[in-house]
Amino acid sequence: MQVDLLCSGSKGNSCLIRTKNSSLLIDCGSTKKYLMNALGSVNQRVDDLNALLVTHAHTDHVSQLKHFRHLPVYSYCDLKDLDNHRIVRPLQEFDVNEFHVKVISLSHDSPNTVGYVIYADGKKLVYVTDTGYVSNEVKTYLENADYYIFESNHDIETLMNTNRPMFLKQRILGDSGHLNNLDASSNLASLINSKTKEIVLAHISEEANDPSIALKCIHDHFLKKDLPYRGVNIRAAKQHEILTIKSF
Known part of the structure; x- marks a missing residue:
């Protein structure tokens, strides 16, 4: 399994997942120019995708949907x-060529938001973004994955110091908003095990967070819990930097 997180954040989200013979895309946000160039840079033709x-x-996840309408969506x-x-x-569980997919319910202020658990090549990938919290019922299906792409959207203090209106801050902080760094770290600490190889913190706000803050939070939390994060x-x-996870 190879995973290319093509873009991640409020300006667009898209993730390409491939085996040697199959490929699928999760979400198709960003601009047409960026998304098509990103797919081209990792040698993926749109016509060769098996599904979306x-x-x-929300627009940052489906803005380029018209370019993928020929696929099973x-x-x-x-x-x-x-x-x-x-x-x-x-x-629900279903198969797309060599992929086995499980649908996971999330809590966001867009109707019927979900995440996905993808199985292929003997590996398990969890893809969870855009959720205010993760229920204990859902956690059962997210445990013990090889790879996690997991929302760590905002740092609470940084968010509160932005010039955003209070109603927007409350939306982000709410149960139908986005996971903050500490909640993301706490969730991940309860999910990983010795088989976990990679965690990617995703959907990081460019205004209300910073990659270095998010990474420090999870490292500090794992140390506090005496987890072997090393x-x-x-x-x-x-937002616009391709991040690749490769296992074959």
Whole structure:
């Protein structure tokens, strides 16, 4: 399995997952120019994709949907005027070529937001962004993965010091908003085990967070919990910088 996180943040989100013979895309945000150039830079033709998985209908996740409408498109949210739209529901499982996919319910202020657990090549990848919290029921399905792409959206103090209106700050902080650094770290500490090889902190706010702050938070939390974080490669995704996880 190879994972290329093409972009991650409020300006666009997209993640390419491949085996030697199959490929799928999670979300298709950002600009057309950036997304097509990013796919080209990792040698992925749009016409060769097997499917598109959509987490939810916010623009930063679906802005380029029209360029992928020829594919089977899987989502729990309503996506209008697609000929090959396949509605999926939380805890549903399905196969896309060599991938086995499980749908995970999340809590966000866009209707029917989900994450995905992807199995391929004997590996397990958890993809969770855009959620205010992770329920204990959901955690059962996220445990013991090889790879995590996991939201660490904001630092609370930094968020509160921004010039954003209070209603927006409250939205972000709420149960239907986004995970802060500490909540992300706490969740991940409860999920990983000795087989976990990589954690990517994702959907990091450019205004209310910083990769260095998010990374320090998780490192400090893992040390406090006496977790062997030195055995896990922990990285922070940036908005427009391709981040690759490769296991074959």
